[in-house]
Amino acid sequence: MALPLSKIRDLSFKTSIYGIEERIVLDIGSCYLKCGFSGEARPRHFLSMFLSEEALDDYLGLNAISEQHVGHECGESCNLRSNQNCRGINPYEYAELYQLDMMRKNSSGQTEQERLQILEERLADYLNDVYFKYLLTDPKQRKVIICESPLAPIALKESIAKVLFEKLQVPSVSFTPNHLLALLTTGTATGLVIDCGHLETTVLPIYSSRPLMPFIRTTPRAGKFLSTHLKQLLKEKCPISLVDNPTDLRIIPEGMLTSAFLETIKTRLLFASPLIINARDNIGEDEMNNNYRDVSTSTEVNVEVWLHEEQARGKLAIPGWIRERASECLFNGDEDAESLTDVILETVSKVPSDLRRPMISSLLLIGGTAQLPNLQNRLLQEIRRSLQTNKRWKALSGLADAVRFLDDFTPAEASLAAAAAAATSTSAAGLGASSSSPMDVDPETSAPPRTTTRDKDPRKKKKDQPKKVYQSSGKVFMPNCRGWIGGSLVGSLKSSGPELLRENFTGTVPDWSTFTVVSASSGLYSSQSTSSSSTGLHQQQQQPLHSEGTLAASALSISY
Amino acid sequence: MLAIDAPPGQGKTHQPFVHYRCLCSSPGSSATASTKSSSSSIHDHEADSTAAGTSSAADMNIDNTAASSSSPAPSSAGALIVRASPTSHESLFSEHHNPRSTEEIFASGNSSDEHGSMSLSRLYFCDSCGEIRCPKCTQDEIVCYYCPNCLFDVPTASVKSEKHKCSRNCFECPICQNTLSVVSDDPDVSLYTPGMTTAAGQYHLSCNMCQWNSNEIGMTFDKPTGLAVQLQKAEDGLPDVKEFGRLKDHLEKYFRVHGLKQGLPSSLLSSIQSGTLQSLRYVSSTNHKAQQSDDIAHYTPAVQVVEDTENLEKLMSITSLDETTSMKQRLLQLQNQTYSTQRLQPQRIHLRIKKSRRCRSCRHILVNPEQKAQATRFKINLVALNQLPNITIAHIQPMIVQTVSTVILRFTNPRQEEAHVSLEAGDGANPNHGVRILSENFTIAPFNEVWEYEVGTLTAPPGQAQEDVYDKTANSTSIMLYITPVAPGEVKIPLFVTFSFKARKLQTETGSPKLPSQLVLSGAAGRDSMPPAPEVEYVDKKVSFWTVIGFGDAVPTLSS
Known part of the structure; x- marks a missing residue:
């Protein structure tokens, strides 16, 4: 050469x-x-x-609303039909680009052909924007x-x-x-990839860059499921009080709980609680919610809204326990929709037995819903707990110590980081300790959740150990990217x-x-x-x- | 009982409109699909028709002269939507384009469904095809890049390396996306002079809209120039870029080894023949020699990024929505998508492009702007507004079911040749409202710049007033329609327009698209009012197209 x-x-x-x-x-x-x-x-x-952020501000805020072409910047190819169909009656509603069951007739009676046509029109709009508004490049060349x-x-x-x-x-x-x-993107080609997106969560084992398709498993517990659950919670638990008359409580009007509204709440206020609360078998949902409320240490958030019917300002108070426990629905499964934990462990149990350990020790959580703060740590705890306590996964219980996400640190790195974090210790410990409640808090898993990864400034750390050979790059890439x-x-x-x-x-x-x-x-x-x-x-x-x-x-x- | 006095904004009202139809969007298949969808939309209309009815005030006077100016400004009173469908013309020089026959066009667009229809200002008219073109049947091409803030042209060579963002001093606010300005701490220093010594970090960015200041995030500059370079450097030095580079090197080695290894595919194939799934078989043969080289080698990351766990604690204690970043702010900063508003960085302003547009079927250019960012003129500007009669609703009566309402449509001729128009009401609408056109054939006087300066009514040129039209002024003719709505809900009628005029014949036989009369420079400048030389040959040109005209909602009769 x-x-x-x-x-x-x-x-x-x-x-x-x-x-x-x-x-x-x-x-x-x-x-x-x-x-x-x-x-x-x-x-x-x-x-x-979703809606443009401006339109959403109008909605949450107090501006007069213009109904025309809300939700997308009206490009030249805007046409009435696709607008109406995308958003339904409510101009503040958006629609997912596609559904998984898009081949079937849906509730509004659109046939497959019509829906495909709408899909194509929307795609054409979006992709045209992608090329000529965002990437500014000639599509014919690349x-x-x-x-x-x-x-x-x-x-x-x-x-x-x-x-x-x-x-x-x-x-x-x-x-x-x-x-x-x-x-x-983790530098390896073997692992169990959990894509927690909007419509569904798919778990796919990959070995040596070969996706093991037969073992792919899915569950609808994902972003959309969370939105639906959140909607239910808001409707039942969060009355709106009028600003002028705080004692006057209203139920949230259905029309307000649009997907865009829910997405705002979801992306700005929700997180996964670091604390696991074991549900007893026969516990009712209400009781569970009360438990959540009692143990919650998060603050209530007030969101200003505009009540159309009353023509008045209102205040929607979202309690802390909803913020931290709405995502609980991802971890509580049933026959129709398995929990994230179960679907992961199910996949692990189905792969050839010599692959179980490599798989469970190289989990990778990706997708938009994975952006939910603390979701990954919580999922790790849940998997460990299930392996240890759930009879269904008894066969796998030996793997409990091997559970690891690829972008988490290895134990050795973690202890180093923990030492570094000890100096700059934060109030995290108080979090786990403050839970003296009637429920049974699993002592093992609720131990300071991954306090190990606490480190204020990564750059500072790098200076401390300039020659260190890393095992894992950590959260260098966002899960949704x-x-x-x-x-x-x-x-x-x-x-x-x-x-x-x-x-x-x-x-x-x-x-x-x-x-x-x-x-x-x-x-x-x-x-x-x-x-x-x-x-x-x-x-x-x-x-x-x-x-x-x-x-x-x-x-x-x-x-x- | 009737919701005539329902407050405006309640329920959905339909505004009158005139749309031209471009038949490019599925002339054949849309016939069936559109019938269905229009019937379902009628359903919706019935549901809220009680609340409708207020829309059609008598002052729907959409001024024609405004619409005929070159800017496609939609009238605020009610959108004029005219949908252009296939148009054909039988001129001699374009026979090789196989224009669709009038009958064919009539059959394809005879429906009140608005699908594919648009207001005239959105459409183009391709001269060589003799058909209306909508944005969907045209193709965009990039002409030049510029920054929308400083209006500097950016040479194509540097666009890519600067990531399609302005490399001058244009930044947008991370909070409100407004333009930032560079300001100095020292109020006396209004202008930077190169020789002067200034205090370090004297300059910062500030938003005049939301009062954000780059001091808040500790971002200051020594000089007021060249900030973009500094920002871009900072962006390129982030850990994810480094890690990406490392990954690329790593995978490249892996891929290269694989490219050379010929034995692999055959081993895969043999495993398939044994009846098991190839990947499984492959995986379980652990002692296979290929395995070692097949899997990716161990990877050591270049960086290690620790998850920001402060994030979670902060999130647990917020009290208002404003304390977290919105999705829009987050998505502008993709490297970390931070929840904390403190960590948002100013972004360089994204470039924009000027586009030219081609007809998809004959490849001729329809619109071509001048290359300079600051120029607003067009080299070629074949917009439909300058070539097809502009239909506006001059007067409208409220629509009441089973009652005759009078509507006056005004046709304006933008051409410099006298035009003949013949109208035909389509019977394919659903529901099929009764339509009577009082004057189906009429002429419109040519456009003449003089008209624009004349105030008041002008009668038709002498010798042409014999037609039975409602009104004739300058280059527009108004006609009367009687509409009898048969069902409540929005009243839309398809109207077939045949427009014929004498066009100057081309000198060449190939039929260049640029007829002098149609090569219109932006503004009135291109409309040379010079009388055509007598030796120019004229040919008859005929253009037919469909329009869909909406007259607002019909209310049920008072007796019902």
């Missing part, structure tokens, strides 16, 4: 000035859309499908990487591809599994999932669940195989397509 490898690498990584090498990385969720260029450490933009959830409806993928190819004319699109991408960052990483290495070229687009997209469809058009892959086979990422999906597509598909269907 004439050049040392590192030189070649540097050259290949050099971002060109007019750079069309960088690909566009899109992570299209049902509530938020993340977009940016590959090779960058964070998405350029993170767009919300390839696109989509971070896809493995269980996203195929119709959604097809719509995305259709909009990108037909409206924007991008040269190629590759769908790459979100979980794997997120895992790569990890999937995107993985896409950016993979894109900067000139690899990705199987690429679908515009010339070859026939309306269908490759999906792991439809191998037969894909293998019919496998010629498409062979043209791509030179670029993507070098990745090693997708061989297990891609290679079988040529020869054994149907066989693999049948294997999959059996294992379900």
